[in-house]
Amino acid sequence: MVTSPVTIRPNVLLIVADDHRADCIAGNRESGPATPVLDALANRGTLINGARIGGGHNPAVCVPSRAAIMTGRAPDRALKHPRSQCNSENQEIREDLTTIGKTFRENGYITHVVGKWHNDTKSLNRSFVGGTNIFLDGMSEHENPLLHDYSPKGNYGVETAHVVPGFSSQIFADGAVDFLQKREQGESPFFLYLAFTSPHDPRTPPEEYRQRYDAKRIELPQNFLPEHPFDNGELLIRDEQLASFPRTEDEVQRQTADYYALIEHHDNELGRVISALKESGEYENTLIIYTSDHGLAMGSHGLLGKQNLYEHSIKVPMILAGPGVDQQDPIKNDIPSYSIFPTLCDMLDIPIPATVEAESFVDLLTKPREHRVTEPTPYFSHYRDIQRAVNWKHWKLIRYEVGGEVRLQLFNLSEDEGEMQNLANDHTHQAILHELLEALETWWSHTARIGMVERDESTVSSFQAEKAE
Structure with a gap:
């Protein structure tokens, strides 16, 4: 301060x-x-x-x-x-x-x-x-x-x-x-x-x-x-x-x-x-x-x-x-x-x-x-067209698309800082998986359309409003 x-x-x-x-x-x-x-x-x-x-x-x-x-x-x-x-x-x-x-x-x-x-x-x-x-x-x-x-x-x-x-x-x-x-x-x-x-x-x-x-x-x-x-x-x-x-x-x-x-x-x-x-x-x-x-x-x-x-x-x-x-x-x-x-x-x-x-x-x-305003907002990142990710609170989703095959990794960073336990196929976490995936895909569809990365404010704000506690 x-x-x-x-x-x-x-x-x-x-x-x-x-x-x-x-x-x-x-x-x-x-x-x-x-x-x-x-x-x-x-x-x-x-x-x-x-x-x-x-x-x-x-x-x-x-x-x-x-x-x-x-x-x-x-x-x-x-x-x-x-x-x-x-x-x-x-x-x-x-x-x-x-x-x-x-x-x-x-x-x-x-x-x-x-x-x-x-x-x-x-x-x-x-x-x-x-x-x-x-x-x-x-x-x-x-x-x-x-x-x-x-x-x-x-x-x-x-x-x-x-x-x-x-x-x-x-x-x-x-x-x-x-x-x-x-x-x-x-x-x-x-x-x-x-x-x-x-x-x-x-x-x-x-x-x-x-x-x-x-x-x-x-x-x-x-x-x-x-x-x-x-x-x-x-x-x-x-x-x-x-x-x-x-x-x-x-x-x-x-x-x-x-x-x-x-x-x-x-x-x-x-x-x-x-x-x-x-x-x-x-x-x-x-x-x-x-x-x-x-x-x-x-x-x-x-x-x-x-x-x-x-x-x-x-x-x-x-x-x-x-x-x-x-x-x-x-x-x-x-x-x-x-x-x-x-x-x-x-x-x-x-x-x-x-x-x-x-x-x-x-x-x-x-x-x-x-x-301080500490309420987290989704944080998006990508590497080329083959990897993209979103961090939100203690959750992180990474999506891969290589050779036409899609893979997902879901991590709970509060319990798994090393990102070693993939929870994407765990039925108890399907709700947060789909929420993050929807936000990521909405962001990426905008990104891919213009060929550049920019923060999609509508995606961030709507996702934040829906998940506010």
């Missing part, structure tokens, strides 16, 4: 990781990665336990997810060509949409980008007036990546790229620190977008961090399986071929150890950025937001990648700390990660652009607990 009105407009530091599972923080190096910097941010502010992505048609889920964060719209509605697959065209953010960077720039902020930008360069230059160590591709080796300098004229061709020696997380942190150290006292507030490529594969952490994790002591996820029980439509995509079939416990432990080490390393590098904020005198007046573009399976349900709709892949970590955000218990509401945009606008008294469709969750941060 806000403890006092903001009298000096705060800076904003928005950090987006790549492939960071929501449950991979605050670990002990066996049950999860050690993340002391993120833990301190969460203790200082608010952790959003129900933050989720909306999915998209692109197997590179980070493309629609990052476009959504930038525009405050559902992933496919943020992209110019939402159904294009894995090419430069599919990265384009719609030109008629106002990005978060452009909004802050037009409201007196110096906007600066560091790290991964997996969308088009025109939207990058609409959003930012400067940048350092910019990565324009989807993935690469972490060592000595090929990066770009910010170009005011938008020149980001092959000829302008250059290799930067070092490790990706350290290089991106260097860019953020350099920006903070070169700022002059009394300069306009800044909006700094810092995007890591960690912990995305290749899972090659610096050796110092790799040695902190004993693969044999890594705890397997409770929903570990050697293989997925049925064809979900993407069992052979690149991400799933990073380990042998069937999955072995030893291999999943080894890859998870390296995954945790990557997270601990970028957590440490984030600590250097926060130290630079403190040294500059800007720390107390900077809103810090941490999230990820999506989660990752890492052995859960026999999967490795993010091309699925289980909680481990659609939930993301989200932490807010800084002026206006008081310490409080984690917020459990289902919140789209792309709601960050309108929420920041509300917190900083910046008009929300008309093209933003996500709703601000500022009330959850600012209102006393007894006055």
Whole structure:
């Protein structure tokens, strides 16, 4: 909750990781990665336990997810060509949409980008007036990546790229620190977008961090399986071929150890950025937001990648700390990660652009607990045309259609967080199954008709009214 009105407009530091599972923080190096910097941010502010992505048609889920964060719209509605697959065209953010960077720039902020930008360069230059160590591709080796300098004229061709020696997380942190150290006292507030490529594969952490994790002591996820029980439509995509079939416990432990080490390393590098904020005198007046573009399976349900709709892949970590955000218990509401945009606008008294469709969750941060609106609404997500899901209260339904065959999974998340007990064929749960399926199909018929995803308000409101207690 806000403890006092903001009298000096705060800076904003928005950090987006790549492939960071929501449950991979605050670990002990066996049950999860050690993340002391993120833990301190969460203790200082608010952790959003129900933050989720909306999915998209692109197997590179980070493309629609990052476009959504930038525009405050559902992933496919943020992209110019939402159904294009894995090419430069599919990265384009719609030109008629106002990005978060452009909004802050037009409201007196110096906007600066560091790290991964997996969308088009025109939207990058609409959003930012400067940048350092910019990565324009989807993935690469972490060592000595090929990066770009910010170009005011938008020149980001092959000829302008250059290799930067070092490790990706350290290089991106260097860019953020350099920006903070070169700022002059009394300069306009800044909006700094810092995007890591960690912990995305290749899972090659610096050796110092790799040695902190004993693969044999890594705890397997409770929903570990050697293989997925049925064809979900993407069992052979690149991400799933990073380990042998069937999955072995030893291999999943080894890859998870390296995954945790990557997270601990970028957590440490984030600590250097926060130290630079403190040294500059800007720390107390900077809103810090941490999230990820999506989660990752890492052995859960026999999967490795993010091309699925289980909680481990659609939930993301989200932490807010800084002026206006008081310490409080984690917020459990289902919140789209792309709601960050309108929420920041509300917190900083910046008009929300008309093209933003996500709703601000500022009330959850600012209102006393007894006055918060906590009644859940259906939360829809999809992956391509083959998987779609709805979360409502503690229930979750996933529908698959692969090769003309339809499968349903119904989970009671309050009793089955790992989504291992499929209740779809249990006669005692047929009423909620059909209710959720009807809502999902109504939403999807609208989605499929226009080729994009948008929230069908009539579906949500009617379903909510019928099920209100």
